[in-house]
Amino acid sequence: MAFTVERIRTEVADLLGEDPADVPLDENLADWGLDSVRLMALVERWRAEGAEVAFVQLAERPAVEAWAALLGAA
Template sequence: MITKAPITRELMRADIAKMLHMQPEEVQDDDNLPDLGLDSLRLMKLVLGWEEAGLKADFGLFAEHGTLGEWWQAIEAQQAG
């Protein structure tokens, strides 16, 4: 299922890939994740798993942005501020 390790961009990539039945290297930072098949239900499952692993981020952050790169930038900005 979803990783329970500390959240990194690469772990998020792996979780997204697993959810979409892809290999992690197939998920690029600038890929539009909804275009790859990441619907709102799958996104919610991912975010809940990441929150359980300790990520402090609002679901709206993920819903507002559509790429892993944008998510990671927003997470870094949120954690820095």
């Protein structure tokens, strides 16, 4: 499955128990409750699907837009 901004946003929202529309694209997701355990879960899921992304890369810039760029989102 391709990575899109909406997919990333939806998966983050699911982990945080939020509505995807409420998850901002450009804000620090740690401020929304994304902790290292949840972040690692995303990394593992995405790597299993072939994404070449590391925990540190996502942790350095924890925002949907930044992740979309790293994942080559459409």
